[in-house]
Amino acid sequence: MATIAPEASAWVAASGAPPIELDALSHDYGARQALRHLSFTVDAREIFGLLGPNGSGKTTLFRILSTLMLPSGGHARIAGFDVGASPQQVRARIGVVFQARSIDLKLTVAENLMHAGHLYGLSGKPLRRRIDEVLDRVLLRDRAKDFVETLSGGMQRRVELAKGLIHSPAVLLLDEPSTGLDPGARRDLWQYLRTLRDEDGVAVLVTTHLMEEAEHCDRLAILNAGELVALGTPGMLKSSIGGDIVALETRGPAEAQALRTRLRQRFGAEGTVLGSSVRVEHAQGHRFVTSAVEAFPGVIEGLSVQKPSLEDVFIQRTGHRFWQERGPEAEPDALTREQEAHEGFKEAL
Numbered sequence: 001m002a003t004i005a006p007e008a009s010a011w012v013a014a015s016g017a018p019p020i021e022l023d024a025l026s027h028d029y030g031a032r033q034a035l036r037h038l039s040f041t042v043d044a045r046e047i048f049g050l051l052g053p054n055g056s057g058k059t060t061l062f063r064i065l066s067t068l069m070l071p072s073g074g075h076a077r078i079a080g081f082d083v084g085a086s087p088q089q090v091r092a093r094i095g096v097v098f099q100a101r102s103i104d105l106k107l108t109v110a111e112n113l114m115h116a117g118h119l120y121g122l123s124g125k126p127l128r129r130r131i132d133e134v135l136d137r138v139l140l141r142d143r144a145k146d147f148v149e150t151l152s153g154g155m156q157r158r159v160e161l162a163k164g165l166i167h168s169p170a171v172l173l174l175d176e177p178s179t180g181l182d183p184g185a186r187r188d189l190w191q192y193l194r195t196l197r198d199e200d201g202v203a204v205l206v207t208t209h210l211m212e213e214a215e216h217c218d219r220l221a222i223l224n225a226g227e228l229v230a231l232g233t234p235g236m237l238k239s240s241i242g243g244d245i246v247a248l249e250t251r252g253p254a255e256a257q258a259l260r261t262r263l264r265q266r267f268g269a270e271g272t273v274l275g276s277s278v279r280v281e282h283a284q285g286h287r288f289v290t291s292a293v294e295a296f297p298g299v300i301e302g303l304s305v306q307k308p309s310l311e312d313v314f315i316q317r318t319g320h321r322f323w324q325e326r327g328p329e330a331e332p333d334a335l336t337r338e339q340e341a342h343e344g345f346k347e348a349l
């Protein structure tokens, strides 16, 4: 197994290249296009979210960035190094936290980190010092000698994080980091990520299918079926929708289609039919609702007026809901593929 020399994140920042850069990145699995011409950059001191429903291409992109898979087209660069052409240089600069557990339950926290450090060519005093540092970061220094199996799920995830940071990476990649964590542990995790961003200048990329998690990110790329459908801060994306989101509930999909047509004819309002409801963006939602109910008595069975959410951004850009009828269980083998990915990464080191 080859080891790679660690590099300080300061060195990477000095190179001037963005921590992460995608340039018309594409990936196909046979005839299936999983990623289509993605181009964006992630800056230092930024928590960047990759938000998309299942099947949108998050795992594929995560695997490409963590050097486990070559893209079919375009380029992905970490601190200026192409993931395909210079994988060793890339691996020295990224910390990866997979969804599946990668730490050994039968070892202590410190032993796990010791092994991780050895993989990156660290040893002796510098490694011991670094272990103390990363455990301080995740507030687990007092648990260094404890067996991992005795820690809570949230603490184990923090050990994963410490492991991903052992070689002082400039870029931290986390796949669905909140999975399996209770609300308190989630909050703590996000606090650690912000500390890494603010105090260590790390660029953090998080994949997620959770809107609430995406809200915590500084910027987001929203993916749908492998395409970038929105890019910006959560606030900016939401305010790109003019005004309120009005949902008018009817008896069924056919009635919703009919109402959509009538709303256009009567008010010039462009609605989107989602199941049995019609969704309309309107600058003055409450006024519009009153007019619509008066104009079409007996047609509207229920209604809501809300401020735009990230899901509304998704609907506006794609014309459908974030979760389609098939739901999250549509990709049953996702975790298995994730487990394989983690094994592959260990091998690659």
Ligand code: ADP
Pocket: 029, 032, 033, 034, 052, 053, 054, 055, 056, 057, 058, 059, 060, 061, 331, 334, 337
């Ligand atoms: P996400 O992580 O957002 O759920 P994925 O990257 O896993 O998305 O998948 C993107 C698309 O590529 C999906 O249509 C998925 O079925 C397909 N896909 C993913 N991995 C493979 C694979 N190993 N072989 C064939 N198709 C795949």
